[in-house]
Amino acid sequence: MRTVYLDNNATTQIDPAVLEAMMPFLTEFYGNPSSMHRFGGQVGKYLVEARERVAASIGARPEEILFTACGTESDNTAIWSALNSQQDKRHIITTRVEHPAVLNLVQHLEKRGYEATYLGVDSKGQLDLDELREAIRKDTALVSIMYANNETGVVFPMEEIAAIVKERGVQLHTDAVQVVGKLPIDVSRLPVDFLALSGHKLHAPKGIGALYVRKGTPFRPFMRGGHQERGRRAGTENAASIVALGKACELATVNMAEERTRVKALRDRLEAGLLAAVPDSIVNGDVENRLPNTSSIAFKYVEGEAILLLMDGHGICASSGSACTSGSLEPSHVLRAMGVPFTYAHGSIRFSLSRFNTDADVDLVLKEVPPIINRLREISPFREGLEPKGEKLACGCK
Amino acid sequence: MWEYTDKVREHFLNPRNVGEIENADAIGEVGSLACGDALKLYLKIDADDRIVDAKFQTFGCASAIASSSALTEMLKGKTIAEAEKITNKDIAEFLGGLPQQKMHCSVMGQEALEVAIKNWRGEAVDQHEHEGELVCKCFGVTDELILHTIRENNLTTVEEVTNFTKAGGGCGDCIPAIQVLLDQALGKVAACEVPEAKPKALTNVQRMQLVVKTLEEEIRPSLQKDGGDIELVDIDGHTVKVALRGMCTSCPSSQLTLKGFVETTLREYVEPEISVVEVNS
Numbered sequence: 001m002r003t004v005y006l007d008n009n010a011t012t013q014i015d016p017a018v019l020e021a022m023m024p025f026l027t028e029f030y031g032n033p034s035s036m037h038r039f040g041g042q043v044g045k046y047l048v049e050a051r052e053r054v055a056a057s058i059g060a061r062p063e064e065i066l067f068t069a070c071g072t073e074s075d076n077t078a079i080w081s082a083l084n085s086q087q088d089k090r091h092i093i094t095t096r097v098e099h100p101a102v103l104n105l106v107q108h109l110e111k112r113g114y115e116a117t118y119l120g121v122d123s124k125g126q127l128d129l130d131e132l133r134e135a136i137r138k139d140t141a142l143v144s145i146m147y148a149n150n151e152t153g154v155v156f157p158m159e160e161i162a163a164i165v166k167e168r169g170v171q172l173h174t175d176a177v178q179v180v181g182k183l184p185i186d187v188s189r190l191p192v193d194f195l196a197l198s199g200h201k202l203h204a205p206k207g208i209g210a211l212y213v214r215k216g217t218p219f220r221p222f223m224r225g226g227h228q229e230r231g232r233r234a235g236t237e238n239a240a241s242i243v244a245l246g247k248a249c250e251l252a253t254v255n256m257a258e259e260r261t262r263v264k265a266l267r268d269r270l271e272a273g274l275l276a277a278v279p280d281s282i283v284n285g286d287v288e289n290r291l292p293n294t295s296s297i298a299f300k301y302v303e304g305e306a307i308l309l310l311m312d313g314h315g316i317c318a319s320s321g322s323a324c325t326s327g328s329l330e331p332s333h334v335l336r337a338m339g340v341p342f343t344y345a346h347g348s349i350r351f352s353l354s355r356f357n358t359d360a361d362v363d364l365v366l367k368e369v370p371p372i373i374n375r376l377r378e379i380s381p382f383r384e385g386l387e388p389k390g391e392k393l394a395c396g397c398k
Numbered sequence: 399m400w401e402y403t404d405k406v407r408e409h410f411l412n413p414r415n416v417g418e419i420e421n422a423d424a425i426g427e428v429g430s431l432a433c434g435d436a437l438k439l440y441l442k443i444d445a446d447d448r449i450v451d452a453k454f455q456t457f458g459c460a461s462a463i464a465s466s467s468a469l470t471e472m473l474k475g476k477t478i479a480e481a482e483k484i485t486n487k488d489i490a491e492f493l494g495g496l497p498q499q500k501m502h503c504s505v506m507g508q509e510a511l512e513v514a515i516k517n518w519r520g521e522a523v524d525q526h527e528h529e530g531e532l533v534c535k536c537f538g539v540t541d542e543l544i545l546h547t548i549r550e551n552n553l554t555t556v557e558e559v560t561n562f563t564k565a566g567g568g569c570g571d572c573i574p575a576i577q578v579l580l581d582q583a584l585g586k587v588a589a590c591e592v593p594e595a596k597p598k599a600l601t602n603v604q605r606m607q608l609v610v611k612t613l614e615e616e617i618r619p620s621l622q623k624d625g626g627d628i629e630l631v632d633i634d635g636h637t638v639k640v641a642l643r644g645m646c647t648s649c650p651s652s653q654l655t656l657k658g659f660v661e662t663t664l665r666e667y668v669e670p671e672i673s674v675v676e677v678n679s
Contacts, residue, residue: 064654085619085623085624087620087654087655087658087659088655088658092659113662192535218623218624220620220623265407301457303435303457303458303459303462304459305459306410306459306460306463309410309460313411331434333619342431342432342434343431346431377454377457378416379413379416379438379463380456381427381438381455381456382431382436
């Protein structure tokens with residue numbers, strides 16, 4: 001059975017050119033770049049080249065790039081650094097729709113005595129910038145706001161956010177793992193202090209990430225040990241993956257136009273086709289300000305895990321904002337923060353494409369998914385005209 | 399991805415007895431859209447109290463659909479007296495087991511059956527409401543259901559209760575109440591009444607060594623990066639006396655540094671009773 005992979009916001013296929021670039025560092029060039037001998041030391045020049053490529057892809061200087069293990073480590077490093085370099089400031093601002101890499105850390109920090117403000121979002125998943133303005137305090141150490149949401153693809157107005165935050169002299173971190181490679185980023189014009197990215201979201205392998213740290217931003221290491229990364233991130237460099245990330249960033253820059261035209265057109269055809277074929281379905285989030293590859297579609301009266309398993313039977317891979325797939329019991333915190341009704345939230349499916357997707361992939365989804373939804377609705381006690389009178393629950397959960 | 403048995407997959411992909419029974423003799427409806435799963439069970443019962451037909455409609459995940467299908471298969475041909483003995487464990491066993499986190503689907507089946515039988519007997523059953531006091535507001539779970547499920551399935555932890563009933567799986571505010579119910583069911587003293595074991599106190603030497611180590615490894619490097627420094631002057635019981643040096647001496651927020659950073663760090667790494675005071679030296 002053919003696999004149609006539409007879960008690229010979870011992870012991506014390694015680009016064959018990326019694999020080719022990294023292979024020598026898993027085979028013959030296995031030396032430690034910190035070694036004194038030439039065999040190890042020669043690896044170092046490839047790390048320099050990779051750093052330049054990553055930096056170039058977001059308009060940064062090479063010395064502003066710090067290699068990490070993943071987006072989560074990048075996010076954690078930025079937040080810990082901001083707090084540890086400003087110990088008299090105890091307040092953090094973030095949003096209710098962040099990735100757990102930020103959300104769970106901020107909640108952990110609250111238990112350690114920090115105060116946090118969680119900005120809400122409207123029904124489109126967008127922030128109220130006045131709420132951000134009002135939330136900034138004298139003791140605010142950091143504003144951490146994602147660049148684009150991983151579930152809905154909604155892009156926040158980062159330039160306006162940065163202008164507001166920097167006017168008040170507060171450090172700004174953005175989790176941009178879903179944006180790098182999909183939309184242009186130029187940190188020479190965008191005044192963020194920290195920007196996190198992750199390799200496996202842009203066709204590099206898992207286990208490599210990077211953090212942009214603006215020159216002049218006070219920095220405190222998250223990982224201590226050796227002198228690697230100029231003492232800012234200890235641990236022997238993951239040379240093969242760093243080279244892979246460099247290549248992936250270079251390719252992402254080259255392929256961004258395709259991402260914003262062909263991939264976007266595929267996404268739009270998939271979305272329009274499903275909405276037309278399946279009554280009572282909606283798109284979650286701001287469709288105007290959205291990543292070109294992402295579509296979160298909510299199918300009323302059905303449950304996400306059941307949809308995913310039936311799609312899996314046809315080789316179609318996607319994700320769900322449903323509770324049952326994640327091990328938690330409530331639907332996605334992002335959809336709930338947007339106020340998506342339970343009738344829709346439980347049946348939300350995220351389709352996320354990449355440049356490796358084709359028209360044939362979309363054709364298969366349009367052929368197989370509508371009957372799947374119809375089939376589940378036939379089993380369901382709820383349908384048009386048989387809706388429950390009010391949505392029991394919601395109960396004041398956080 | 400959940401590890402489902404072949405039988406769960408089979409009943410999910412090809413559910414038996416889907417639909418409504420017109421003029422059903424009993425209907426049992428539990429769950430809600432908000433909760434993420436709901437089951438409506440229809441029974442046709444003959445004059446000998448035997449279930450001659452059973453059908454269902456389910457909104458929910460694969461295991462909810464499979465559990466509903468399994469339940470209807472188990473019910474057909476049984477008398478009401480026999481059906482009453484069916485538990486959620488029987489439903490799970492019929493399916494070759496369910497993942498622990500999905501056991502609530504089997505409990506939903508048992509609940510629907512209980513409601514249907516009450517409905518058949520003419521006992522009042524308010525739709526979506528169950529007996530007892532509401533414990534989990536997020537998923538509408540009562541103390542009666544929690545206690546019943548704990549006893550029926552020999553549950554011993556809050557996590558298990560959540561897996562079987564969903565209670566506690568939302569905002570988590572009811573978790574302490576679930577713990578009390580667990581303790582009650584297991585015949586234990588409430589957890590809050592059990593005195594916490596105190597960690598063994600440090601000796602003076604141990605405390606001194608830990609304070610010096612933390613100052614050197616965690617505190618001084620951070621202060622030095624900002625052009626400041628700190629010196630340990632004395633340790634008197636839990637009071638650590640220090641002198642700030644360098645930029646720290648003229649820093650307007652030196653008291654914040656002392657309490658917000660130095661004291662907090664020492665309390666974390668050494669002892670929560672530590673108090674830091676600045677002295678001239």
